[in-house]
Amino acid sequence: MPTADDTHNSDLRASRRVPADQVRWTCRPEDLPFETTADLPAGESIVGQDRAVRALDFGLTVAQPGYNIFVAGPAGTGRTTYTQSRVQQVAAAQEVPSDWIYVHNFQRPDQPMAIPLPPGEGSRFRREIERLVDELKDSIRKLFASEAFEAKRSGVVQTFEQQANAIWRDLEGEARRLGFALQRTPVGIATIPIAPSGEPLADEQLAQLTATHRQELERRARALQENVGDATRKVRAIEREAKEAVQELERSAVLSVASHAVEALKQYYAGQERIVGWLDRFLADVVERHDDFKDEAAQQPQLPFMARRAEFTRYQVNLLIDNSQTQGAPVVLEMNPTYYNLFGKAEFRGEFGAMVTDFTMIKPGAVHRANGGYLIVQARDLLVAPFSWDGLKRTLKSREVRIENIAEQYGLFATATLRPEPIPLNVKVIIIGASMIHHLLYQLDDDFPKLFKIKADFDVDIERTQTAMVEYAQAIGTICRRQGLLPFDRGAVARTLEQSARIADDQHRLSMRFNEMVDVIYEAAAWAKSEGSSVVSAPHVVRAIEERIRRSNRIEERIRDLIRNGQILVSVDGSAVGQVNGLSVLMLGDYAFGRPSRVTARTFVGGRGVVNIEREAQMSGRIHSKGVLTLSAYLGGKFARRRPLSLNASITFEQTYEEVEGDSASSTELYALLSDLAGVPIVQGVAVTGSVNQKGEIQPIGGVNEKIEGFYYACKALGLTGGQGVLIPHQNLRNLMLNDEVTEAVQDGRFGIWAVRSIDEGIEVLTGLPAGEADDQGNYPEGTLNFLVAQRLSEMADLLRRFAPSRAEKDGHGRDESAEQ
Numbered sequence: 001m002p003t004a005d006d007t008h009n010s011d012l013r014a015s016r017r018v019p020a021d022q023v024r025w026t027c028r029p030e031d032l033p034f035e036t037t038a039d040l041p042a043g044e045s046i047v048g049q050d051r052a053v054r055a056l057d058f059g060l061t062v063a064q065p066g067y068n069i070f071v072a073g074p075a076g077t078g079r080t081t082y083t084q085s086r087v088q089q090v091a092a093a094q095e096v097p098s099d100w101i102y103v104h105n106f107q108r109p110d111q112p113m114a115i116p117l118p119p120g121e122g123s124r125f126r127r128e129i130e131r132l133v134d135e136l137k138d139s140i141r142k143l144f145a146s147e148a149f150e151a152k153r154s155g156v157v158q159t160f161e162q163q164a165n166a167i168w169r170d171l172e173g174e175a176r177r178l179g180f181a182l183q184r185t186p187v188g189i190a191t192i193p194i195a196p197s198g199e200p201l202a203d204e205q206l207a208q209l210t211a212t213h214r215q216e217l218e219r220r221a222r223a224l225q226e227n228v229g230d231a232t233r234k235v236r237a238i239e240r241e242a243k244e245a246v247q248e249l250e251r252s253a254v255l256s257v258a259s260h261a262v263e264a265l266k267q268y269y270a271g272q273e274r275i276v277g278w279l280d281r282f283l284a285d286v287v288e289r290h291d292d293f294k295d296e297a298a299q300q301p302q303l304p305f306m307a308r309r310a311e312f313t314r315y316q317v318n319l320l321i322d323n324s325q326t327q328g329a330p331v332v333l334e335m336n337p338t339y340y341n342l343f344g345k346a347e348f349r350g351e352f353g354a355m356v357t358d359f360t361m362i363k364p365g366a367v368h369r370a371n372g373g374y375l376i377v378q379a380r381d382l383l384v385a386p387f388s389w390d391g392l393k394r395t396l397k398s399r400e401v402r403i404e405n406i407a408e409q410y411g412l413f414a415t416a417t418l419r420p421e422p423i424p425l426n427v428k429v430i431i432i433g434a435s436m437i438h439h440l441l442y443q444l445d446d447d448f449p450k451l452f453k454i455k456a457d458f459d460v461d462i463e464r465t466q467t468a469m470v471e472y473a474q475a476i477g478t479i480c481r482r483q484g485l486l487p488f489d490r491g492a493v494a495r496t497l498e499q500s501a502r503i504a505d506d507q508h509r510l511s512m513r514f515n516e517m518v519d520v521i522y523e524a525a526a527w528a529k530s531e532g533s534s535v536v537s538a539p540h541v542v543r544a545i546e547e548r549i550r551r552s553n554r555i556e557e558r559i560r561d562l563i564r565n566g567q568i569l570v571s572v573d574g575s576a577v578g579q580v581n582g583l584s585v586l587m588l589g590d591y592a593f594g595r596p597s598r599v600t601a602r603t604f605v606g607g608r609g610v611v612n613i614e615r616e617a618q619m620s621g622r623i624h625s626k627g628v629l630t631l632s633a634y635l636g637g638k639f640a641r642r643r644p645l646s647l648n649a650s651i652t653f654e655q656t657y658e659e660v661e662g663d664s665a666s667s668t669e670l671y672a673l674l675s676d677l678a679g680v681p682i683v684q685g686v687a688v689t690g691s692v693n694q695k696g697e698i699q700p701i702g703g704v705n706e707k708i709e710g711f712y713y714a715c716k717a718l719g720l721t722g723g724q725g726v727l728i729p730h731q732n733l734r735n736l737m738l739n740d741e742v743t744e745a746v747q748d749g750r751f752g753i754w755a756v757r758s759i760d761e762g763i764e765v766l767t768g769l770p771a772g773e774a775d776d777q778g779n780y781p782e783g784t785l786n787f788l789v790a791q792r793l794s795e796m797a798d799l800l801r802r803f804a805p806s807r808a809e810k811d812g813h814g815r816d817e818s819a820e821q
Helices: 004-016 050-061 079-092 121-145 147-177 203-208 211-268 273-288 305-310 339-343 366-370 379-384 388-398 435-444 466-483 490-504 514-530 538-552 554-564 622-639 666-678 704-718 730-735 740-747 759-767 785-803 807-820
Strands: 069-072 099-103 113-117 180-185 188-193 317-321 331-334 349-351 354-356 374-378 428-433 454-457 461-463 509-511 575-577 579-587 592-604 609-612 648-653 681-683 686-688 725-729 752-756
Touching (some): 004 752, 004 759, 050 079, 069 435, 079 374, 099 121, 121 317, 147 180, 147 211, 188 211, 331 366, 339 388, 366 374, 379 428, 466 490, 490 509, 579 666, 592 666, 592 704, 681 759, 686 759, 704 725, 704 740, 725 730, 725 759
Parallel strands (some): 069 454, 609 648, 686 725, 725 752
Antiparallel strands (some): 099 113, 349 354, 461 509, 579 592
8 A cells, every 4th residue: 555655756756747748749730731732832932041041132232342141050951052042043133244355465475464345245256366367367378479569579679689789790890900809608708819811810820929919919908808898788788678678568568458357356346445455466466477477388397387376376365254155143153162263274285395385275263254243162162172262362352363373382483474464353252151160260360250241140940830831841842843752741741840840859940951851851752652652641751760760770779789688787677876877869970869878876985075987087078077066066055055065976977988978967967976875766767867057957958859769768678667767857848859659658658758947856756755945054854855965964074074184183283293302
């Protein structure tokens, strides 16, 4: 027959027991205003991210510098998909930006010129220049091959030849008068003495001349040689004049031919001052280098084809950005934001064992392609790519994009290379990343707040309202249409919403981690299709969820086997002093589950206080160590206001071989400690989770569903008794979204959940004894657990004083002995 104490103990536990209808939120299909998702209109808006949507829309409307956008939030919330979709919508209504071309700089060949053109005009201008060069090649070659030009050229040459011949005739007459003849040799003009008959004097004849005659001959030879030098200089000057006259004739002729073709282009591009100026320099260069346009068969036949072709590279047009097919402003999503992929590069090619480049090998980067529009990059990819982040900041601050060779900055020697003219930049950069990256950049990078003034913060979950649920269903319907999946009936949608709340760990919120939800949708549709169903129903969603768990819970099942076999010591029946089942969550990448661990406490006389064995063994994390120190402060504040707290206590997680982190077991450890101090056993069928503060208030923890389910399956493995359950913080009631099996066990009374607000409430559930409240003198009523704890601590203090004198007494005794000596 039950006693009054048994009835009281039962009442203590029953008052804290959570009703079965509070352990899970259940979505009623009849509350959803549709039959299947096929009945819902298609929509592209994101669900429940009003803050992020408003911030993104505002950032896209501000055109001033510095209003770039950082889209923050966890992965899987739809941040990238929505951002790209929204930016494309905004960009479609904006103007198409200019084309950009690079052309040869005739004044500074190492600095190619960047010239903007209206959209589509870049490719046209390139074709026009190609046609112009081909036309000039043909026209100039025909010009030089024409009889009329050859006649003019011959006339110019003949005029100068007559002048040169006259000089040579005068020189030859002067030489004969002086008794010499002139003979042209490879090394110059030689003077040869001649006889009156005009025949050259032989060496024998010269030898027979008198000394006076030879001296006179040598004097006349010197005079003649001076005349030869003067004549040679005059002839060379005439040859130069002749060559220049021929060149001038050719330039004049080429100018008359080329100017007509170039003038037509100048008229078409009259509104483009830089194009007109470049065409003028183009024409001047063609006239100056007209030899390059002569017949290739006769023009430097010794040069290879590559060298001949390079002569005309200077007249090509490098179409860097072609927006002829662009609709609206460009939107560029750069998935690999390396330095060169962002800012472009000048490529090199091998020629005759050397690496060469020219302006036609300049390639654009994502910043060039996004100029006049939007550039979207992932924060992590941008930050891990060397030089990319610093380069992007420089580009945004200077508002121009430069193409530079980063290897040159770190080389030992400066190399000759191209310095392309920078292009003015008008781009809005959108970086997508985790909130922590935003916080770190804001704190550590002085430029970041100036350049990224808009933060679009995507939330991980949203408030569960009727409107939100319908929008969620609409999003499911949109996914089904886009992917060609079977429609979801409202029962399937209801189970999907429940799973969303489970992922959010909140009965009143829905998860925005769409990656996980989309996987459930895909897999449920696959199971429905395999069964030949026309719609996806609730059992298909349930099966998809169960199969996902089945694929990942091998380790969890192995731990259950170890508990069942007694290799992991867990008691789920009876009671024990100083021992309680704590709960923890193991994260295995894509899967998390709870497991029970035995927490024990031993107390004995001493003055060291509470010892955390994990901390002593360096297996305790900082948060867990903080929790142990907190419970020590709780003991001191509650039981040592009028007497010293004199005890030694050790607390540990049994059979734990990895680091213990987190403070969710601090209340568990405190319950074990109080039990051992009071000598009152704790019910082993009730596991505990929850952190505690110095005032003894229970604080909420994470992973409450996994912890409850983990202990349920441990009890199931060892045998359910109907009295087992979990003690949780009262604040975690809204986080309960237990699976179907555990919910059913709670409803049937085979498993229980108790919610408490304080240590006193929790110890009453675990021991069946009232905790007791202190009176004005700090004394607790007899028969309460706190009375037993205070009594034991008082006994320990007396024992410590009896067997361990204070240090002061020892020091005083030592001084007396010294005086006697």
